Amino acid sequence: MGTIQVGILGMGRLGASVGLALKRASKANPRQEFVVTGYGLAGETANEAKRLGAVDAIALSPAEAASSKEIVVMALPYADVREGYRQIGASLKEGAVVLDMSPLALPSMGWSKQFMKAGAHMIALTAVLNPKYLFDGLDDIEHAAEDLFDKGAMLLMPAPDAVREAVELASDFSEIIGAAPRFADPYEHDGWIAAVEGLPALLGVASFYALYAYDGWNDARRAGNPSFGRLTHHLADTHPDDLRDLLLNNREATVRQIDMLVDTLGALRGALAANDKTALEEALVVSRDAYAVWLSHRRRADWGDQPVRTEQGSAGEIWMTSLLGGYIAKRLRGKGGE
Secondary structure (H helix, E strand, C coil): CEEEEEEEECCCHHHHHHHHHHHHHHHHCCCEEEEEEEECCCHHHHHHHHHHCCCCEECCCHHHHHCCCCEEEECCCHHHHHHHHHHHHHHCCCCCEEEECCCCCHHHHHHHHHHCCCCCEEEEEEEECCHHHCCCCCCCHHHCCCCCCCCEEEEEEECCCCCHHHHHHHHHHHHHCCEEEEECCHHHHHHHHHHHHHHHHHHHHHHHHHHHCCCCHHHHHHHCCHHHHHHCCHHHHCCHHHHHHHHHCCHHHHHHHHHHHHHHHHHHHHHHHCCCHHHHHHHHHHHHHHHHHHHHHHHHCCCCCCCCCECCECHHHHCCCCCCCCHHHHHHCCCCCC
16 A cells, blocks of 8 residues: 655644545545644644544654655644744655645745745645535634535645646645645735635624724623624634734735725715615625625636646546656555555
8 A cells, every 4th residue: 555644734624624635535545545644733633633533643843744744734823834834944855745725825935935945845725615614614623524625626826936746746635635726826816815814804803892892892792693703703713823914914915905895884884874775775785696696606616717637637537746756646546655
């Protein structure tokens, strides 16, 4: 049986789900096996990941988790990603590929260039999750799932110096865990993240911050229900340091999104203050109809484009590529190894 050594840094929902998806792939193809070493900042999360079957072994440091691994998945809390690169830089083997699932691509590309030694490669990834989980699940290990990436997409953003084989490996890896790989421009991507990650998080924080300072909060807090919980969930599952760095490292794009939101809220406030039923209803109906179209496309992953295909075919057809002189490819195809 061929084996592929994988290190996963970060045992939150994403990291643990990658491990579970790799274990599912190993069961589906008995000719190959992913051996996964996990590292979590909190020891209890790593222990829970092992109990769930997401990892085979627990590392005590990022360097230990990355050492001698063909593939390293970066899924640390965002405030710890730069330090993670600093710690693993000298431990990466020749030809290793770092798959960075951090929310922002551009800062990670800078850190990888600063800390990773020559011969290792970095690809930034953003998982567009299974639509099954679109409306539920906190970002914690308790909500990890082997099908988290199924029926979703993986946005690939190679570092400028990444070799073609590393890019193909990232594409293949994405499909192995259930996602359809697609390329994205890192500059555009980080602008999207300001809209769909940074702004919702900031809106939830701002809403709670305003309500907490409100004189009637002591009474209103008793009525908190799922709507309020969904709006403010980042305060439950994301450390303030991670939110701070997400917002500051993408501040220009986030400020633009805030300006657009403030303008829209101002218009809605004006309609409410004037008791303008027509204007309010138009905004609600137009938004509802546009949202229904988006949700339909999101559930079908239908955006009018096609998943990444290599010269040899789709990732599912070829599994891994010829990185490391064909070593990984041969092992995944059951043509080599011990």
